[in-house]
Amino acid sequence: MIRALTFSLLLWLSLPAHAIDPSDKLEDPVQDELYQRITEEVRCLVCQNQSIANSTAPLAADLRREIRRMIEEGSNETEIKDFLVERYGDFVLYRPRFRSWNLVLWLGPIVLLTVGFIALVVNVRRRKNLPVDEDAP
Amino acid sequence: MIPEFGHIALVIALCIAVLQSVLPLAGAQQGNVAWIATTRPLAHAQFFFLVISFGCLIVAFLQNDFSVKYVAMNSNTALPTMFKVAAVWGAHEGSLLLWSVTLGLWTSAVAAFSKTLPNAVVARVLAVMGMIAVGFMLFILLTSNPFDRLFPAPLNGGDLNPLLQDPALIIHPPMLYMGYVGFSVAFGFAIAAMLAGNLDQQWARWTRPWTTTAWLFLTMGIALGSWWAYYELGWGGWWFWDPVENAAFMPWLVGTGLMHSLAVTEKRGLFKSWTLLMAIAAFSLSLLGTFIVRSGVLVSVHAFASDPARGLFILIFLGIVIGASLTLYAYRASSLETRVGFAPFSRETFILLNSILLVIAAGVVLLGTLGPLVFGAFDLGSVSVGPQYFELVFLFPMLPLVLAVGVGMHTAWRSANPRELFRRLKWPALGALVAGVLIPWLVFGSVSLLTAVGVTIGLWTVIASLIDPAKKVVGKGPRITRGMVAMQLAHLGLGLTVLGITVTSAYTVVTDESMRPGDTREIGGYTFRFDETLPITGPNYEGIQGVFTVSRNDTELTQLKPEKRVYRVQTNPMTEAGIQGGLGRDLFIALGEQLGRGAWSVRIQYKPLIRFIWLGCIVMVIGGLVAISDPRYRQRVTAKAAADGATATA
Amino acid sequence: MAGKLKFLIPVAVFAGMVAIFYQGLYKDPTLVSSPFIDKAAPAFDLPTLYDDQRRMTEREFRGKISLFNVWASWCPGCAREHDMLLTIAHTTDVPIYGLNWKDERQAALKWLLERGNPYEVNAVDRDNITGIDWGVYGAPETFLIDADGIIRYKHIGPLTPEIWAAEFLPRITSARAMLAGAGS
Numbered sequence: 001m002i003r004a005l006t007f008s009l010l011l012w013l014s015l016p017a018h019a020i021d022p023s024d025k026l027e028d029p030v031q032d033e034l035y036q037r038i039t040e041e042v043r044c045l046v047c048q049n050q051s052i053a054n055s056t057a058p059l060a061a062d063l064r065r066e067i068r069r070m071i072e073e074g075s076n077e078t079e080i081k082d083f084l085v086e087r088y089g090d091f092v093l094y095r096p097r098f099r100s101w102n103l104v105l106w107l108g109p110i111v112l113l114t115v116g117f118i119a120l121v122v123n124v125r126r127r128k129n130l131p132v133d134e135d136a137p
Numbered sequence: 138m139i140p141e142f143g144h145i146a147l148v149i150a151l152c153i154a155v156l157q158s159v160l161p162l163a164g165a166q167q168g169n170v171a172w173i174a175t176t177r178p179l180a181h182a183q184f185f186f187l188v189i190s191f192g193c194l195i196v197a198f199l200q201n202d203f204s205v206k207y208v209a210m211n212s213n214t215a216l217p218t219m220f221k222v223a224a225v226w227g228a229h230e231g232s233l234l235l236w237s238v239t240l241g242l243w244t245s246a247v248a249a250f251s252k253t254l255p256n257a258v259v260a261r262v263l264a265v266m267g268m269i270a271v272g273f274m275l276f277i278l279l280t281s282n283p284f285d286r287l288f289p290a291p292l293n294g295g296d297l298n299p300l301l302q303d304p305a306l307i308i309h310p311p312m313l314y315m316g317y318v319g320f321s322v323a324f325g326f327a328i329a330a331m332l333a334g335n336l337d338q339q340w341a342r343w344t345r346p347w348t349t350t351a352w353l354f355l356t357m358g359i360a361l362g363s364w365w366a367y368y369e370l371g372w373g374g375w376w377f378w379d380p381v382e383n384a385a386f387m388p389w390l391v392g393t394g395l396m397h398s399l400a401v402t403e404k405r406g407l408f409k410s411w412t413l414l415m416a417i418a419a420f421s422l423s424l425l426g427t428f429i430v431r432s433g434v435l436v437s438v439h440a441f442a443s444d445p446a447r448g449l450f451i452l453i454f455l456g457i458v459i460g461a462s463l464t465l466y467a468y469r470a471s472s473l474e475t476r477v478g479f480a481p482f483s484r485e486t487f488i489l490l491n492s493i494l495l496v497i498a499a500g501v502v503l504l505g506t507l508g509p510l511v512f513g514a515f516d517l518g519s520v521s522v523g524p525q526y527f528e529l530v531f532l533f534p535m536l537p538l539v540l541a542v543g544v545g546m547h548t549a550w551r552s553a554n555p556r557e558l559f560r561r562l563k564w565p566a567l568g569a570l571v572a573g574v575l576i577p578w579l580v581f582g583s584v585s586l587l588t589a590v591g592v593t594i595g596l597w598t599v600i601a602s603l604i605d606p607a608k609k610v611v612g613k614g615p616r617i618t619r620g621m622v623a624m625q626l627a628h629l630g631l632g633l634t635v636l637g638i639t640v641t642s643a644y645t646v647v648t649d650e651s652m653r654p655g656d657t658r659e660i661g662g663y664t665f666r667f668d669e670t671l672p673i674t675g676p677n678y679e680g681i682q683g684v685f686t687v688s689r690n691d692t693e694l695t696q697l698k699p700e701k702r703v704y705r706v707q708t709n710p711m712t713e714a715g716i717q718g719g720l721g722r723d724l725f726i727a728l729g730e731q732l733g734r735g736a737w738s739v740r741i742q743y744k745p746l747i748r749f750i751w752l753g754c755i756v757m758v759i760g761g762l763v764a765i766s767d768p769r770y771r772q773r774v775t776a777k778a779a780a781d782g783a784t785a786t787a
Numbered sequence: 788m789a790g791k792l793k794f795l796i797p798v799a800v801f802a803g804m805v806a807i808f809y810q811g812l813y814k815d816p817t818l819v820s821s822p823f824i825d826k827a828a829p830a831f832d833l834p835t836l837y838d839d840q841r842r843m844t845e846r847e848f849r850g851k852i853s854l855f856n857v858w859a860s861w862c863p864g865c866a867r868e869h870d871m872l873l874t875i876a877h878t879t880d881v882p883i884y885g886l887n888w889k890d891e892r893q894a895a896l897k898w899l900l901e902r903g904n905p906y907e908v909n910a911v912d913r914d915n916i917t918g919i920d921w922g923v924y925g926a927p928e929t930f931l932i933d934a935d936g937i938i939r940y941k942h943i944g945p946l947t948p949e950i951w952a953a954e955f956l957p958r959i960t961s962a963r964a965m966l967a968g969a970g971s
Contacts, residue, residue: 025649043521045924049379051523054372058889059925062915087922089822094523096508101517108504109497109530116493116534124486127407130478132551414797421801456805463798470794507807514810 031071038067038080041094051094140205143193144284147234150186150241151274153179157244157267161260166332168257176260180248183270184241191238194283195225204290207231207283213296213706215677223307224297230283232310236427237273239311239318240266247322247347253771254343261329266321272454280447296677296706305365309358316355317388317423322347323395324420327413328462331469336413341403344416346770348399352392353761359385360754368714373647373725373742375750378527383506384426387499391419394495397488404550407477407485408492410470415492417466421459422499427451429506480552487545494538501530539594539635542628543601565604569597581644581745591639598632623764630756637749646743649729653736661743663724664688665697670737678704678711683728683737685715699728699739723747821941823922828855828936831917836887836895836909843910847884848932852962854883854955855930856906856946857918859890860898862926868945869902875951876905881959885909888918888926931955933962 026032039053044060052060063084070080084092096102157179164172194207198221203209211224211231226235244266251259277283326344330336362382367375376382395415402412479485505522512518543566547558573593577584584592602625608614617625650658652667659665668684680702687694697715704711715726722745729738823829828845835841848855856872858865876883885906887895892911899906912918921930924943931940939958942950 041523041525043523049377049523059915062889062919066919086822087919089519089922091519091521094521095525095529096520096522099518099520102508102512102520104511105504105508105520105522105526106530108508109501109533112497112500112504113533116497120486120490120493123489124479124481127478127485128481130476132478132480410794417797452805452808455808459801460798460805463801467794467798471791507804511807514807 026068026071034077035068035071038071038077039064042067042084043092043094045088045092139193139196139200140202140284140286143190143197144282146186146190146193147274147278147284150183150190150237151271151278153183153186154267154270154274157183158264158271160264161267162264162332165257165260165264170256173256173260176256176263177248179267180244180263183267184238184245187234187238187241191225191234194231194234195222197284198222198225201294202290203292203294204286204288205283206285206287209287209291209294211297212294213677214293215705216294216297216302217676219304219307220297220302223301226310227297227301227306230277230281232314233273233277233281234283235310236314236318237270237277239314240270240273240321242315243319243322243351244270247325251343258329258333258343261332262322262325265325265328269321269324269458272458276447276450276454280450294706296704299678299702299704299707299709299711300369302677302704303365303369305361305369309361309365312354312361313358313385316351316353316358316392317385317420317426319347319351319354320388320392320416320420320423322351323416324462327416328465331413331462331465334469334472336409336473338403338406341399341412342770345396345399345403346765346767348392348396348416348419349761349764352389352396353758353765355385355389355392356754356758356761359389360751360758364751367747368716372727372740373645373714373744375641375747378505378524380429380506383502384429387502387506388419388422388426390495390499390502391415391422394492394499395419397495398492401485401488405477405479405485406475407479408489409473409475410466411489411492413466413470413473415496417459417462418496418499421455421462422503424451424455424458479550482548482553482555484545484548484550484553487541487548490541491538491545494534494541498531498534498538501534502527505530536590536594539598539631542631543594543597546601546624546628547604562601562604565600566597569593569600572596577640577643585643588639588643591643592636595632595636595639598628598635600632602626602629602632619763619767623760623767625760626763627757627760630753630758630760632753633749633756634753637746637751637753640746641744641750644745645747648741650739650741651732651736652739653734658741660741661722661724661745662689663694663743665724665726665741667737667739668696673700673702675702677706678702681728683715683726683739685726687717687724695724697724697726699726701728718748720748720752721745821922823930823938823941826938828930828932828938829917829920831910831912831920833910833912833917836885836892836899836911843884843908845936847908848936850934852881852934852959852966853907853932854881855886855932856883857886857888857921857923857926857928859888859926860894861890864945865927866902868927868947869905871946871948871951872905873903874948875946882907886917886921886923887911888923889913889915931958934966 026035036053040051042052042063044050044052044055044057044063046057046059047055050060052063066083067080070083075083081093081097085097090097090099090102096105098106156175160172160179161176163169164175196202197205197208198212199218201208201212201214203212207228207230211228212221216224224231226232244263247259247263247266251262323344326340326347330340359382362385363375366377367373395412395418398408398412398415401408505527508522509520512520544558544562547562570593573596574584574589577588577592605614605617605621606625609617646661648658648660652658654667654669657664657666664687666686666688668686671682671684673680673682680700682698682700685697685699687697695717697717699715700713702711702713703709712727712729717724722743725740725742725744727740729740732738828848830845832842832844835843854875872883875881883905885908887909890911890913892913895909895911899909910917915923927945929942929946930938931942933939939962940954942954
């Protein structure tokens with residue numbers, strides 16, 4: 001697969017300065033809530049591990065604007081995320097979507113819990129029949 | 138000359154560490170008393186030379202010796218003295234030296250405070266720690282020498298990253314390192330026990346205080362880091378699930394499980410192989426954390442150095458240390474089976490459940506942290522794993538865990554009577570449930586299911602921890618030992634932290650506003666008036682300070698002064714939030730951009746109960762302190778215990 | 788026997804992790820795969836730099852192998868790659884189209900006047916509308932587009948002779964061979 005290299009850190013070293021954008025408010029509280037939630041979940045691609053809600057990078061501002069526009073035009077969460085993933089790939093979302101290759105992220109915790117539960121039951125059942133103290137009969 | 142002294146002292150310390158990892162171990166395995174006798178002097182000598190080396194680096198910083206490359210890159214003549222000292226461990230090379238010094242300190246402490254232990258045991262433990270020290274010092278000398286010279290020397294240095302110029306950052310890294318390097322002691326004890334083929338209850342008693350001490354440093358370190366992130370990163374978050382944070386959190390989770398499992402091993406001689414595995418895992422995760430932070434395999438807010446050569450060295454080192462100990466484990470663990478049982482409803486079951494859930498929690502964090510790396514390594518695709526993932530999956534092990542804590546601590550060893558327990562706990566549990574739903578609803582006007590669950594289990598843990606002490610106060614409770622006080626305090630702290638996390642996540646009010654001097658805003662029942670902005674000048678920065686007056690019901694409460702700073706050398710704008718803290722709530726203001734015509738963008742937050750998060754950690758740490766103060770850990774080995782130790786080989 | 792085997796699980800899991808780490812060590816974690824490779828160039832309709840009235844669309848790319856270069860006059864990386872772009876424009880027959888991204892028209896015109904103009908045509912995307920549709924991170928970025936308007940490669944960061952030789956030339960050669968094969 002062909003990969004692309006993000007720019008040298010010298011150009012893009014972004015300190016976690018946070019974006020405070022008072023224009024970032026939507027009139028409709030439901031839409032505003034959706035806007036906040038989505039921008040918190042979209043990764044700023046040119047920053048080091050920051051969401052676009054918290055980034056001052058120009059690209060993050062552009063993406064906020066685009067998300068805002070889509071919400072105002074009535075797009076729902078899935079449509080907006082599809083729009084972003086289509087353009088920037090799965091990397092753009094902080095909560096990974098289900099894909100065949102990343103199923104382990106979502107199945108892993110379930111498998112761990114199941115294995116843990118089985119281990120607990122097996123151990124407890126085995127110990128149940130043993131003497132409570134070593135020197136007890 | 139001083140940097141050269143530092144370099145030479147480090148080389149000497151390395152040589153001593155080599156001896157320390159060979160002589161005592163050979164002596165212990167072959168019964169050579171003279172070789173065993175070298176253990177403690179070698180341990181102290183190693184520490185001594187590391188301190189000299191570290192001291193030389195500090196001096197280089199204090200003297201502004203910019204002919205030392207590391208100093209030139211991370212300090213500046215205008216840097217305040219206390220930050221010059223902190224700058225010693227502000228970047229890769231120096232922080233590794235701090236790692237080594239910390240390991241030296243633990244080594245020396247084990248040598249000093251283990252007078253009651255058989256010499257052969259101490260010899261094995263310190264030899265294992267010596268091997269770790271050799272690896273780290275080799276790493277420093279071969280790939281990351283902080284004493285390397287720079288020619289020609291610059292007139293002034295590149296300055297410490299402004300983010301790190303903060304009092305909390307002076308003590309945060311040493312605390313954190315004390316914590317996760319401290320797990321090397323438990324690791325050393327685990328390897329020593331496997332080498333000797335002997336693991337008994339006495340072994341657990343020796344290992345416990347060291348583990349608890351490391352754990353309480355780590356708890357402190359993590360809490361400080363979170364506190365620092367809260368007020369310094371500027372947007373009011375306190376945990377970001379960043380790889381670097383996860384790197385410290387995973388050993389904490391497993392270390393917490395280890396403390397509990399050790400308690401069972403000490404008291405009942407059970408879970409030996411499980412305890413061993415967790416001792417290995419806790420330290421392995423610490424090493425892994427170092428690897429994650431140092432080698433740049435993951436993108437993170439605060440990873441300082443990326444370099445594949447360094448990464449390869451650490452990977453080989455990890456492979457040897459962890460690989461060898463797990464192989465030894467595979468070989469020895471099956472011989473540690475004990476034929477001791479317990480009833481399905483008993484303290485043992487709860488502690489087993491606890492440690493399994495903690496290991497799962499660590500596993501989930503590990504999965505989310507390394508998942509992106511795995512997919513990348515196999516060209517499957519690029520994926521980001523962020524807070525939205527962790528916050529969801531972390532709940533699955535954590536909710537049952539916290540719920541079980543309150544029950545488990547009241548359950549008797551060996552076999553408990555569920556009906557009697559239900560009779561004792563039903564009213565407190567019901568109270569927690571009612572209060573958990575009602576209180577948030579009454580105070581904040583609404584309550585979601587998850588919030589109600591969070592507040593309920595938080596309150597439940599707090600109440601459960603206080604039942605016995607309360608009965609004692611009324612005068613009809615059972616005798617409370619020091620160990621029980623420690624446990625109650627630690628669990629009380631956990632409950633407080635859970636409450637803080639739940640309430641602050643659910644009821645924080647955040648708003649970004651455009652304000653001119655004179656404007657007021659109402660948030661969370663408080664009135665914030667923007668009075669003016671003032672220019673400020675610091676020792677190595679310029680900036681602007683906003684002055685806000687906060688009032689409630691027309692009574693002035695306080696003034697908040699958020700700042701925006703531009704440091705002279707590294708010219709990134711930095712935000713210093715203005716915070717008024719209180720047990721019940723924090724008021725938080727951060728100054729954003731100037732918007733023109735005198736207006737500023739301002740972020741105002743009302744964060745209820747956020748202090749409970751760190752208060753809980755402090756209470757947990759106090760619990761840990763009480764635990765290690767227990768005099769039974771300082772008892773001499775009794776004749777009986779020594780005999781047990783000699784014969785208990787399974 | 789199974790009872791003993793279970794103690795081998797930790798070391799086996801660890802061995803797997805080491806293998807993965809080893810793989811990961813030589814990958815740049817900031818590498819992000821572009822979802823556009825082997826997909827049709829996204830549609831756009833933008834004014835051109837020299838003539839505000841003239842429009843440029845993705846149909847411009849049809850019928851030849853071309854480069855689409857994202858640049859701006861404020862971008863230091865673009866200054867570094869400019870000579871390389873001029874060399875490509877003068878010594879090869881691969882046309883370079885430009886996307887003048889988040890830039891001021893006057894500044895962009897001055898830039899081309901001072902440094903020379905390697906571009907056939909420049910589309911102006913002042914507000915990063917097309918940029919987002921193309922999944923642009925920042926400037927400079929260079930797309931390789933084949934005669935059918937399909938994106939074959941994307942390079943992020945300044946173009947260098949090494950990257951040109953290693954990544955672009957082989958793809959151009961094979962795309963041309965396909966084109967010739969299809970034509971005959």
